[in-house]
Amino acid sequence: MAQRSVEIKVRLSEKEAATLNRDVKKAGVSREAYIRSLIRKMPLIERPSTDLIEVLKNLQQINNNMNQVAVKANAKGFVDTAAYWENVNWLQETVSQLIMKMNTRGN
Secondary structure, eight states: OOEEEEEEEEOHHHHHHHHHHHHHHHSSSSSSHHHHHHTTTOOOOOOHHHHHHHHHHHHHHHHHHHHHHHHHHHSSSSOOOHHHHHHHHHHHEEEEEEOOOOTTTOO
């Protein structure tokens, strides 16, 4: 980690400070880290909500389940249709949730 010995004091208006604090909170980092990222021309983005993370975890699990169904079908020569359709339905519900979360983000 870089040795940081230079201190810079900056005055902001109330509106500027509020904007900075809002963006820092969205990014989930300290103000110092946020400003350093701007200096490096690598602005931080808003971290996803816990709801969105949960939906993405469900998609990963569905992917794993569907892969297991495919491996079993390949090994035994037939598809477990109940498991297949259960995962298809779960996938459709999860994709709907994902679309809803993405459409309501930032509102």
